Amino acid sequence: MHRRPLLERLSGHRAADAHEEAMRQRIIAFAQAHPDCFDRTLLAGHITGSAMVVDAARTQTLLTHHLKLGKWLQLGGHSDGDPDTLAVAEREAREESGLRSVRRVSDEVFDVDVHEIPARKDEPLHYHYDVRFLFEADPDEPLTLSSESKELRWVPLSAVGSLTREESVLRMVRKLMPRP
Secondary structure (H helix, E strand, O other), X not given: OOOHHHHHHHHHOOXXXXXXXXXXXXXXXXXXXXXXXXXXOOOOEEEXXXXXXXXXXXXXXXXXXXXXXXXXXXXXXXXXXXXXXXXXXXXXXXXXXXXXXXXXXXXXXXXXXXXXXXXXXXXXXXXXXXXXEEEEOOOOOOOOOOOOEEEEEXXXXXXXXXXXXXXXXXXXXXXXXXXX
16 A cells, blocks of 8 residues: 555654644544545645755754745645655755755654645645655755745744744744753
């Protein structure tokens, strides 16, 4: 079953809180119910892969000001039929930033989120069942803006909250911040 690797990764993920755990369970149920869960043509929603890209010191993260959504977010996108969400996240990180130094920190899921995507002229309202992984890259490497972004920016972890109030992004930042 092509969904088995995803379901195994999700079963091993330990959520940071009850809200993330509920989303993990929701993604598992969605993937189990829809053999075509990786296809963008599934109008109810689809599995997506995202990359939380940080520098090696884990003091800053790369965010994109998403063109269509108008929000500062992590890099990521559609699976387009690819059941390997880690590979999807890595591909999206490279395509959306132009970075070649992107490297996987771990094969384990870093975070999960389910979020609503508003209807547009050619798409109904639907959900992204987002599986997120942690990557490192060199912040000194030049960035290349893709057609999906208004801007790319390395942001100190402590300043992410000044750019976005997206709880899922802030949760990932909290996971990276040193605990007192």
